[in-house]
Amino acid sequence: MLRVSIRYKLLLVILTLLLIPWMGYQYVREMKSFALQGQEEALLLTAGAIATVLHDRPELFSAESTSPEADSNIGDLQVMSLDHPLTMDGNLDDWGRLAENAGHYSAPKLLKKPNDKGSDLSFNHVLGSWGRYLYALFIVQDDKVVLRDTSYRRLDNSDYLRIYLRNANDTMTRYAVIASKTGRMDVYLMDEEWRYPLTGDPIYSIVGYFQQLDNGYAVELRLPRSMVSGDARLAIAIGDVDDIKERKLETLLGISASKNTTELGKVLIPSPEIDRILHGLDKPGTRIWIIDQNKYVRALVGDLSTASDSARKLSGSNMKTLQLWMNNILEPVFRTILKPPADDFKDLPDDTRERNEAVIYQVLEGKPATDRRSSVDQKAELLMAAHPIRDEDKITGAVIVERSSNNVVALQNQLLQNLISITVIVFALVAAALMTFAWRLTRRIRRLSMASGQAINPEGRLRDEHDLPDTRAGDEIGDLSRSISGMLLRLSHYTSYLERMPDTLAHELNNPLNVVNSSLENLGTHHPDIEQSKYMTRARNGVNRLGSLLASLTEAGNLEEALETEHHEKFNLNEMLAMFIEGYQESHPEFKQGFITQLPDHQVILVGSPDHIAQMMDKLLDNAMDFCVPGQPISLSLSVWHQHAIIKVMNIGKKFPAGMQERLFDPMISLRHTGDSRSHLGMGLHIVRLIANAHGGTVAARNNEAGNGVVFEIKLPLA
């Protein structure tokens, strides 16, 4: 049978506690999807709100009112929004960081290829707008700066700037900005060939300032915004002349791809209106797109990757110390099983348009839409909501709001961490409590079972005193202990009653027997003729047999009392046994086959009562003789083993029936046939055991190895 202790069973039960984190995980997952849905709705609301603001305002989508970051056709000029006006004074400091970043905006296009020598011309430029003006800064690298020689009427024979301007009426206007010295530059309206000014009058609405630098020069330029309003197109190019003698235009570098006016770029000036509206809505971690009907991005604010930290701090702030401590311990575990939200994911606007196609398509159909997608680098999941912008019945554009799900993921992770920590703590506490409980319980049960097992000694007799544990405990084990205790008490009462019974019985029978006996005697004395009668003899015999039965009944009881008071002396068991066998043989001359004795040749010193040992041997030999096959000798041996004297009495004869060996030594157990003429009450072997036990020894009976007889073995401790 498989033995599983209560302790392990309880441990198995405790394992069911591990369902708690699983349950928590399911719950957190539910919550995550709920939170994502909530966030989507929030985004949709935001998108709707923004869209509402932008409803019915077609002017917002006019050509120039677009964001600098908006996508541009080739040649479109992107204009930076400035926060202060600039002065045309040669001091570039007020351009600030814009000037340093000028390179970012450089995309010079060669309009006129240089001849064989190769060009030494390159420039950086930046465009900005503030108030009514449009500003431009050109930093030109040119190894030979050729200034205007005012003696020439032609204006294309020095380094200069071309401005191409085409207004909404498709009328082309050309301005040359030219410097004859450091300082304010001259501006002229030019002919189609860029050779001569149309009029000799300089244009004052355009202001340029020239200053020479180490490896070239810098030009600051200011144009009124009105010049590029509406659908006007603009292009700027740098003309380079290197040979001061020849004064031939060698290279023409433009910021627009072509000198063809039809391909002049739009001037994309940020719309203060949309910016103002959007910046008010700008939230960390949120990106808002405004697109027009043609899916052109007209405005874009915000950055996706700033939100997660704050979310995490927030949820960590109200944690318990123990839990925090546990969180720290489990940190490596969390790192492996939980994917932390990626703070550094990249989702640049350039790459996203295609991914948002479905949403954009849907929203431009007039339906608000939401979607989820991975960031470009697959590190984070993004949520987006789109809402159409209407102008009366027409859809003029759409608002798309994007947000990463990082804070939701972070929240989920935090919840999972907390849950796992709490579970670990609770699990440990519950497990410890249950294990302690189980340990106590099993210990108590074991103690009880040991104590109740020990209540009966190896000889199968009930011990006099049994001290069971937990008899005062108020629980079921206490009940069990009490009931076992009560049971043992009743059993011991019963056992002692049974053991006393022969003695009591004998005493009770003794008096009537004595009456019969004395009456018979008196009868015989009074009537001598009756004395001789055979019936008188039989009556006497019967009385004598009754008397000897009663005597043997009381013998055990008397013996027990005698053994308690007996004075113990040291004696040589070896010598005593030899003497005993000799005497026994003498007193039983009818047992002719005799005894085979095997005694050691050294002394075997015992402390005890030799009379009682002799009585014990007497009973053993009587027993052996009664069961011995006629003609077979009885063997008796003495040996010393482990500080014990071992006496063995063997006889050839009937084997013990199974299970009788233990009970043989109980009082009134006899294997003799009932027809036996002698009176036997089965007290002999009981007396053997009493004497052996009184000497601290044990007695056992078994069938011999050959299977043709029995062996009685007495084990007595040596002195």
Added chain:
Amino acid sequence: MSRKIAIVEDDPDQRENYADAMKMHGFEVTTYPNRPAALKGFNETLPDLAILDIMLEDEPDGGFDLCRELRSMSKNLPIIFLTARDSDIDTVSGLRLDAWDYLTKPVNLQYLAVRVSSLFRIVDTLSARTETIDKIYRHGDLMVDQQSMSIHWKGEPLNLTLTEYWLVESMSRHPGHVRTYDHMMQVTRQSLVEHNTINGYIRRIRNKFKAIDSSFDSIQTVFGVGYRWKS
């Protein structure tokens, strides 16, 4: 003048049987069923010999108490206890009740009469104070006076009961010869005697000798057979 015997026994059948038997032997018998009645009778007339049952009605040790009271009335009054078990004999010894003999039940009336006669003889001898040399024999330090049924060891008298005297006398008459249990049983003049009862007698006898002489070892055990007096 016939001897007066008091019999104290709570069982009427047994009591009357004892009384009948004693009367048959020519003794004058008074019977009492319990201790108070016996005590009352003793106060009126003291018997010459008392036979006491130990358990008297509701008093388990009534016989012992009665013995004590009798002893306080007369120092030399012979008392025979009727006992049911050997351990009672030890108890009597332990209580130093100075009983003259014990008889275990079932009582053989023949033996009882022998005992009573023997005890009266002892009483007579003691009162007569006559030395009857021919009835005395010695063996080593042992002196046995068959007339007064008394034993001396190294000149000192032993306080033996009648049964004990018979046993010592039986063993010492044939020193070196084993007295078997069967033989000794007859010597005790009791109806039923177990080996253990004999062993108990011998133990008590040895103890009485050892009280005088701690090196006493003249009674030898022949295990499984009996005892013998060392020659």
